[in-house]
Amino acid sequence: MSDSRHADHPAASMFVERWSPRSFTGEALPESALMTILEAARWTPSASNTQPWRFVYGLNGTPEFDKLVSVLMGFNQVWTPKAGALLLVVSKTQTVNADGAQSPLRWHSYDTGAAGLAIALQAEALGYHAHSMGGVEGEKAKEVFSIPEGYKVESAIAIGKLGPREALPEKLQEREVKSDRMPVSEFAFKGEFKA
Ligand SMILES: Cc1cc2nc3c(=O)[nH]c(=O)nc-3n(C[C@H](O)[C@H](O)[C@H](O)COP(=O)(O)O)c2cc1C
Incomplete structure (x- = not known):
């Protein structure tokens, strides 16, 4: 495993060392471990504490898991x-306000993305890895899981024990590395914005 990661400032290693492998062992996650991971998501901050994240989950070896792969x-x-x-990651896009009218949850994706990071960090803390995927057939997912209007399919997350790199097809083996990042100075600016 090549590891090009180097923190320029002393951030906690849980952030710097987290990564998203694609090779997993195929061993089903114990449901209790998944509940711990979802409990971490539960405590994510959200706009006005609206908690718009929703998940459909399945453990390897079950029909639900196969449906999620599909x-x-x-x-x-x-x-x-x-x-x-x-996990299929879904967000609630609207809520009903006090006078009964639909009102948009403007930060539904932002909040749900934050829950996704909680999931990744808690998975790593338990000795697992999480890998987010935008590559989901959204319309198909809505149909298969009967997701109604007012919800958005955001992504999916694979969680598991790290498997051997060699078990992946060759093209994916090349990508099975901890990627680097741009330096802080390229995305954070003192008192001004730089495009
Ligand atoms: C919103 C989102 C969508 C992603 N979509 C995919 C995907 O469809 N397939 C995939 O293999 N990886 C996907 N990834 C993984 C990213 O490529 C990966 O997180 C990124 O390269 C940084 O690597 P790291 O997580 O190992 O630090 C996605 C990640 C995020 C956050």
């Missing part, structure tokens, strides 16, 4: 069957 885009169907669990 709504992923082709590329993600190559490696996800060996994850220990899969």
